[in-house]
Amino acid sequence: MAIKLENVGIAVRDLDATIAFFTDLGLTVVGRDTVSGEWTDTAVGLDCNHANIAMLQTPDGHGRLELFEYIHPEAIETEPTRPNEIGMHRVAFSVDDLDKALEIAAKHGCRPLRGVATYEDLYRLTYVRGPSGIIVMLAEELKGEMTADRPSSG
Numbered sequence: 001m002a003i004k005l006e007n008v009g010i011a012v013r014d015l016d017a018t019i020a021f022f023t024d025l026g027l028t029v030v031g032r033d034t035v036s037g038e039w040t041d042t043a044v045g046l047d048c049n050h051a052n053i054a055m056l057q058t059p060d061g062h063g064r065l066e067l068f069e070y071i072h073p074e075a076i077e078t079e080p081t082r083p084n085e086i087g088m089h090r091v092a093f094s095v096d097d098l099d100k101a102l103e104i105a106a107k108h109g110c111r112p113l114r115g116v117a118t119y120e121d122l123y124r125l126t127y128v129r130g131p132s133g134i135i136v137m138l139a140e141e142l143k144g145e146m147t148a149d150r151p152s153s154g
Helices: 015-025 038-044 098-107
Strands: 008-011 028-036 050-057 064-072 090-095 117-119 123-129 135-141
Touching: 015 028, 015 050, 015 064, 015 098, 028 064, 090 098, 098 123, 098 135
Parallel strands: 008 064, 090 135
Antiparallel strands: 028 050, 050 064, 117 123, 123 135
């Protein structure tokens, strides 16, 4: 059986604000719709559900986010997810300029949870709290760095 990741779905409180955040980071809106009816009740498992949705895609065409803003039933506010909670808690993106990505995030009121870290000599990365409390990992691959046991890749 062949399998591939289709998308990651995220319920949000403000669809337009969330779209603005992710499109400023470089994703593209590939579709928007309002969905309801028996097929969505069956697929999603919620009776009488009605939502505004948007599908966003990464520039490489491989990653997609499907954002849902529920009209009915009313969205349920929860405490923001913490990185150590069981279950899905973040979406991760590779960026070519972490500092620029953080400037864009800051324009949306989104800042690192703690700061920017360097993992070995491979990545600079951080978690930011995005719109609707979404944790977004941003990671910049370091190129041209050398360690005693790992040759430069650049």
